[in-house]
Amino acid sequence: MYRIIKREEMAEGTIVLNEIEAPQIAKKAKPGQFVILIANENGERIPLTMADVDKEKGTITIIYMIVGKSTELFASLKVGEGYAHIVGPLGSPTHIENFGTVVCVGGGTGTAVLHPIARGMKEAGNEVISIVGSRTKDYLILEDKMSKISNELHICTDDGTKGRHGFVTDELREILESKKVDLVVAIGPVPMMKFVSLLTKEYSVPTMVSLNPIMVDGTGMCGGCRVTVGGEIKFACVDGPEFDGHQVDFDNLMQRLTAYKHEEEHSKECMLNKKV
C-alpha cells in the first residue's frame, strides 16, 4: 500500500491534494511525468500528473478534480490510508531549457500540472509569465505557489470575481501583442488548450500542451491513449503527454474522452446508491 501522509481540499472541496509515500517513484520523477493509481483491488487505473515531488522525504503529490467514480473514491481516502497500487513515473519528462520568455497558462486542475513545469522553466533561467484562470475566485488553486515562481502572475476569472474579468486567452493576446514570447505552455481543460493553441498560431509562438486521454496501462501496450498529432497517431502515455499544440487534433481528443460517458455515469450512480 502507498500511504497518504497529507490530504487537503481546495476549491470548495472539488479538488483534492494527496501527498503519498512512494520513494522509488519520487527518486526518478521529473517535471511533466505522471503516475497511474489504483485505489483498491477492484479499482480502475487512473492517470494523474505529479504536482510535486519530495525526493528526500520520498513522497509525491497529486492534485485532482473530483469528476467521477474513481476520483470520488480517491477523495474518500483519509490520511494513513492509501492506494493499493501506484506505478510511475510515466510519460516523457518536459523538455526544459532556457528558451527566453515563457508564458505558462493554467486552467482548473491544469494549474497543478503546470506548477512543476513553470518552476523548472524558472530554474532554467527563463522569464516566466504565468496566467491562471478559473470560473470564479473560489476555484483558483496554487495562486501563492505560482506567484512565487513567476516573474509576473495574471489571474483571470470567467465571472470577474478576481483579476481580469475574462478568459486566459484575452490576457495572453495582450501579452503576445506587447512583447516577444519564445514559448507558451498551456495546461488545462481541452477547449482552453485548443483556443490557446489557435491564438499562438496566429503569432507563430511555439506552444506546448499536456494531453489527458483515457489510459489503461500507461506503458504503450494498449493504444487506448492514442491522439492525433500532425495527422499521425501517437500514444500519449509514451510519446507524450506533452505535444506541440499547433499539431494536436483537439476535437478528436474531446470526442475520445466521451467514449465511456454512459458507463461512467452508471458506475457513479451505483456507487452513490450504495451510500444512501
Added chain:
Amino acid sequence: MNSSVADMTKKERRAIPRQDMNERDAKERAKCFDEVTLGYSLQEAQFEAARCIQCKDPACIKGCPVGIDIPGFLDCIVQGDLHGSINKLWERTALPAVCGRVCPQEMQCEAECVVGLKEGREPVAIGNLEMFIADWARENGVKNEVVIPPATGKKVAVVGSGPAGITVAGDLALKGHDVTVFEAFHRAGGVLLYGIPEFRLAKDIVDYEIEGLKELGVKIEYDSVVGRTVDVDELLEEMGYDAVFIGVGAGLPNFLGIPGEELNGVFSANEYLTRSNLMKAFDFPKFDTPIIPGTNVAILGAGNVAMDAARTALRLGAKSVKIVYRRTKEESPSRQIELHHAGEEGVEFEFLTSPLEFVGTDGKLSGIRCERMELGEPDESGRRRPIPVKDSSFVLDCDLAIIAIGTQANPLLTNVTKGLELNQWGNIKADEKSGKTTKEKVWAGGDITLGQATVILAMGTGRDAANSIDAYLNGESW
C-alpha cells in the same frame, strides 16, 4: 479399473479411438466466461494414455520445445501412478496446466506422434493429458516436493512475469539464488493473465502458479516498469543484482494505418482483452474499469488473438461478431481448434475481405468500408497473395471494431538501456543457446527476443537462460 487398462494388449490399445475432450455446450458457454474445456475423467485419461505405444525413440519429445518425457508421463497415467506422472512433467515444465491448455500441440508434440502418422488415426492427445494431470495435482493439493539448496547469496532480477520470466525465476530459485521479479502491472502472469481470456485459461490457474513461485522464495515487485521506475543499470550497479533477465514480451499493438482509426469504437485487441481479462471489465460496475460491449462487432485479423477478442465480444453480449480477414480460412494463423470453437459459438467469418477505412458519424464508428479479395500467386511466405477485386467495396456495419493484426516489441525499456543491441524489428538480440544479450550480465528471452511466439517457446528460452545464468553465477566467464 486401473490395472485393466494397463493389462490391455497392444491390439486392444490400438483399437481405442482418441478420447474427445469434454466441453461446455457451445450455446451455454458463449454467454459466460467459464472455461470451455472440462477435462477428462480418470478413465478417459487412462484410455487416451494407453493409445501411446511407448516408442523406443519417441518422436513426440523432439516436437516439444522443453523436451518433456512424454511416454514416461503417459505410462504413469496408464499405471494409475498420477504422482509419478506429475513429477515427470515437473522435471521439464513449471506450467503444465497452462501448456496443456494453450500449446499449439498439433504443430508441436502431437504433430510428431507416430500414432497420428498412420492413416486414419489421430495422434495421442498429449496436451489434454498434460492438462488432466496438472489439474489433478492442483485440485488435490499435490505440490512439487523440491529441496532448495542452501542460499548462494547471488541476486537475480527478472523483468516481466510472463511465461519466460516465470520459468527463469522458478529455475533459479530452485538453484538457491535470490530472485526478484519486476512486473509493470499490478498482477503477475503476462499474457497468460491479460491476453488469454478466462474461458480458455482460468485466471485462478495462473494465480496458483504464481503462488507456487512465491513459495519457492521468489519475490515479486508489482507496479515496477523497468526503464521508468527503475533502470537495468540501477539494478546491476546500485541494487546489487548479479544478473538481469529481460522477458518483457512484445506488447506494442499494430494498427492498420487506415483513415478513421481514431474513431470511438475502434480498439486494439490488447486494450479490449486487457480491459476484460486483467481489469475484469466484464464484471463492471463491480470492477471499476468500463468496456464497450458492442452490438455488431468486427474483428480485423484471424489469428489466436483475433479469436480471443471475437469470443470475448460475444460473451460481453454482442449480437453479431464477424472476423474480417483478407485471406481464407486455410491461411489463418489461428489454431484450428480456436477457429472451430469460435464458429461453434456463433462467430461469423468474412474471409477474402480487407478493410479500407473506418467510417463514422459524430466521432463514433458506424462501419468499415471493405473490399473483397481473391487469391493470386504465392508470395514470399508461400501463401497465395490476396489481391483486390475491382469495384467490390462495400460498408460492413459495426459499432465496435477490434484490431488484432499482431504486436511488436515495446521500445520503452530498450530505448533507455545502453548497450543492448536490437535487431531490425526492435527485438533484443540474444544468443540462441544461452539467451545472453550484447550487454554484460543481461540475458533476454520470450517474445522480446523471438517476436510474437508461443507460451512454450517463451518458456524454452527462459529455461536456456536460467541454465546460462546459473553457470555464470557459479563462476563461468561471461
